[in-house]
Amino acid sequence: MFRSRKCNVLGAVTVLASLSLAQSVWSEPGVGHYGYGQPATEEQIAGWDIDVRPDGLGLPEGSGSVEDGEWIYEAKCASCHGTFGEGVDGYPSLAGGEGSLTDGRPHKTVGSYWNHTSTVWDYINRAMPYTAPRSLNPDEVYALTAYVLFLNDLIDYDFVMDDSNLAEVRLPNEPNFIPDQRPDTNNERCMSGCKDPASVTLVSIGPELVIEEQSIDAVIEVAAAGEAVYQQYCQLCHTSGLAGAPKIGDVVQWSTRLTKGIDTVYRHAIEGYQGEVGVMPAKGGFAQLTDDEVRASVDYMVQESQ
Numbered sequence: 232m233f234r235s236r237k238c239n240v241l242g243a244v245t246v247l248a249s250l251s252l253a254q255s256v257w258s259e260p261g262v263g264h265y266g267y268g269q270p271a272t273e274e275q276i277a278g279w280d281i282d283v284r285p286d287g288l289g290l291p292e293g294s295g296s297v298e299d300g301e302w303i304y305e306a307k308c309a310s311c312h313g314t315f316g317e318g319v320d321g322y323p324s325l326a327g328g329e330g331s332l333t334d335g336r337p338h339k340t341v342g343s344y345w346n347h348t349s350t351v352w353d354y355i356n357r358a359m360p361y362t363a364p365r366s367l368n369p370d371e372v373y374a375l376t377a378y379v380l381f382l383n384d385l386i387d388y389d390f391v392m393d394d395s396n397l398a399e400v401r402l403p404n405e406p407n408f409i410p411d412q413r414p415d416t417n418n419e420r421c422m423s424g425c426k427d428p429a430s431v432t433l434v435s436i437g438p439e440l441v442i443e444e445q446s447i448d449a450v451i452e453v454a455a456a457g458e459a460v461y462q463q464y465c466q467l468c469h470t471s472g473l474a475g476a477p478k479i480g481d482v483v484q485w486s487t488r489l490t491k492g493i494d495t496v497y498r499h500a501i502e503g504y505q506g507e508v509g510v511m512p513a514k515g516g517f518a519q520l521t522d523d524e525v526r527a528s529v530d531y532m533v534q535e536s537q
């Protein structure tokens with residue numbers, strides 16, 4: 232939800248008036264559209280309403296200089312992200328990688344890949360420092376955003392970032408983000424003469440999901456490649472982190488797990504094991520997979536998590 236930073240007094244009075252009217256109807260627990268729950272208070276909504284838009288709408292008032300950011304960064308961020316944003320011990324790098332997006336192994340950072348400065352502000356505000364998210368005040372977030380952009384050579388050291396100029400700072404990769412023109416489509420419910428559900432498999436091809444009429448064996452035959460096996464059998468847990476499964480793309484998780492050696496990691500995937508956070512079933516619970524297919528899907532997860 233976006234709201235204007237400037238408060239319209241007349242608007243506020245109107246909202247208050249209608250709130251108190253609504254209050255009499257809503258204050259009873261259990262009264263409401265579905266007969267339970269209570270409407271969220273303005274205060275509760277404000278606690279969640281932290282998103283910001285590329286044009287700056289939603290930003291709180293505040294400001295911070297690159298110089299301020301440097302101090303905060305050294306104290307709260309450099310231990311993981313490195314003094315120059317180079318990343319330490321497998322933690323993500325925040326700078327560098329310019330011009331690498333078309334390489335076989337692109338180096339994606341705030342400077343080389345991200346689209347909007349508001350995203351940097353929002354990410355830091357929402358999620359960092361990793362061990363204490365939401366602990367920074369707006370001025371600190373402005374200063375850190377400015378400093379991360381400075382580390383990417385995008386602004387000068389004397390820059391002071393605030394809610395009115397943040398949106399003017401553009402990131403180099405912004406033009407490469409394009410609106411998705413594909414139309415939304417709705418599933419149509421089948422009521423008669425439908426396909427045998429056992430013959431329908433969900434297969435991922437690139438970024439699009441398509442339903443194909445294929446048996447599981449055929450999928451394996453056609454695409455024994457690690458990615459296909461992963462999509463079919465492992466992603467249920469490893470995309471979301473269900474039951475404690477290490478998430479694909481989580482650099483830290485996977486680099487830590489790999490310290491025991493890839494052969495142990497393969498063996499755990501094939502034979503299954505009880506780990507510290509949960510149970511990895513043998514072959515993800517799909518005994519029909521060959522050891523090679525499991526190893527290939529492990530390779531795929533590792534490759535996607537670097």
Ligand code: HEC
Nearest residue numbers: 307308311322323339340341354355359360361362375483
């Ligand atoms: C304890 C280690 C740690 C500390 C300290 C830390 N971060 Fe992070 N940071 C991470 C991890 C891990 C990720 C990746 C999280 C993910 O992908 O889910 C990350 C991601 C980021 C990203 C996104 C990088 C990308 O390209 O996806 C930014 C920006 C960032 N951190 C900024 C900061 C700032 C600013 C601070 C200091 C206020 C900070 N971090 C402190 C561990 C840390």
Ligand code: HEC
Nearest residue numbers: 464465468475476488496499500506507508509510511515
């Ligand atoms: C039902 C959920 C589930 C499915 C499906 C699943 N996994 Fe896992 N996997 C887990 C959990 C949970 C862990 C973490 C266990 C722990 O370390 O506590 C894990 C851990 C792993 C690890 C890390 C091993 C290590 O030594 O640290 C690998 C590799 C792995 N899974 C591969 C796979 C592969 C390959 C597939 C698909 C063939 C798959 N998983 C399917 C739940 C699942």
